[in-house]
Amino acid sequence: MKHVYLLWYTYVDETLDGGEDVMLIGVYSSRELAEAALARTSKLRGFSDQIEGFEISPYEVDTDSWKAGFTIV
Numbered sequence: 001m002k003h004v005y006l007l008w009y010t011y012v013d014e015t016l017d018g019g020e021d022v023m024l025i026g027v028y029s030s031r032e033l034a035e036a037a038l039a040r041t042s043k044l045r046g047f048s049d050q051i052e053g054f055e056i057s058p059y060e061v062d063t064d065s066w067k068a069g070f071t072i073v
Helices: 031-041
Strands: 004-011 020-028 054-060
Touching: 004 031, 020 031, 031 054
Parallel strands: none
Antiparallel strands: 004 020, 004 054
């Protein structure tokens, strides 16, 4: 299996619909590259105020992630 690593940042903002904003910072070919990106990004304005908002998640490529339909309510 081949994985990529997604670096996400989530922060709470009550003025937004749903109360939070989720940003995809980048997609990396290894966990090490994602961790290096986290280290760089966490020093930037805004991100440095709330570093607990970062998450690295592995994602399998060449696989259907949504295997069922959906219903609109």
